[in-house]
Amino acid sequence: MLAQSEAIPSFREVDSMEARVQGCVTCHGQSGQGTSNGYFPRIAGKPAGYLYNQLVAFRDGTRHYAPMNYLVAYLPDAYLKEIAQHFASQRPPFAPADPMKADLETMRRGGALVAGGDAGKGIPACVACHGIALTGMEPGIPGLVGLRPTYVVAQLTRWRVGERHAAEPDCMKRVATRLSDADMNAVAAFLSQQAAPKDPSPEPANVVRMPLACGSQK
CATH class of the missing domain: 1.10.760.10 (Cytochrome c-like domain)
Structure with a gap:
C-alpha cells in the first residue's frame, strides 16, 4: 500500500496551474502541443475564447467525449477560463508532422x-x-x-x-x-x-x- 506522500503528485504548489492541468497534459502534451494520437489535438496557442467555449461545451454536455466530460464536469467558469488562458499562452514547437497520403x-x-x-x-x-x-x-x-x-x-x-x-x-x-x-x-x-x-x-x-x-x- 502506498504511503499518502507517494500517492500525491509532487507539485511545487498543490493549488497551482501545474496541478490543475495534469488531466489535460496527459493527452494533449505537457505544453498542449498535441501528440501522435490523432484524437488528442494541439491546444497550445489557440484563442482562449475558443478553448474556454470547448471546455464549457464538454462540461455542459453539448460536446461529447466521455473522458473530457468527466474531467470538467464540476469545474466552475472561472476555473475553466484560467485553464483556457494558460494553454492559449503556450508556444511549444509543433509535434512531428503526420502527412496524409493523397494523390x-x-x-x-x-x-x-x-x-x-x-x-x-x-x-x-x-x-x-x-x-x-x-x-x-x-x-x-x-x-x-x-x-x-x-x-x-x-x-x-x-x-x-x-x-x-x-x-x-x-x-x-x-x-x-x-x-x-x-x-x-x-x-x-x-x-x-x-x-x-x-x-x-x-x-x-x-x-x-x-x-x-x-x-x-x-
Whole structure:
C-alpha cells in the first residue's frame, strides 16, 4: 500500500496551474502541443475564447467525449477560463508532422478549398476565418495547422451529422454540410502537409473579412 506522500503528485504548489492541468497534459502534451494520437489535438496557442467555449461545451454536455466530460464536469467558469488562458499562452514547437497520403488531384482540391473555397457549393475558404497562416482568429476560431488528418475529418463529420455544435449562427455546421466525404479528406490531406508557421499566434479579430456570420466570434 502506498504511503499518502507517494500517492500525491509532487507539485511545487498543490493549488497551482501545474496541478490543475495534469488531466489535460496527459493527452494533449505537457505544453498542449498535441501528440501522435490523432484524437488528442494541439491546444497550445489557440484563442482562449475558443478553448474556454470547448471546455464549457464538454462540461455542459453539448460536446461529447466521455473522458473530457468527466474531467470538467464540476469545474466552475472561472476555473475553466484560467485553464483556457494558460494553454492559449503556450508556444511549444509543433509535434512531428503526420502527412496524409493523397494523390495530386486530392491535394489540388484540398488546397483550393483551403485557400479559395468553392463558390458553387457555398463553401468559403478556410483561410477566411481560420487565418491566412491557418493559426486561427481571436477570440473564438481555432488554428488548423498541426492538426492530425484523422481529427480534422472526425470533427467535420461530427458537425455535419449534428454531434458537434457551436454558438448560433453555427457557421461550421453550414460549411460541413456542404462538404462531401472526398472534400473532407482533401482538406485534411492538404492541411497535414503544411509546414508549421513561424508565428503560431492567432490573428486579431476581423469580423468584416469573415464570409459567414459566426456565433463563435460574438
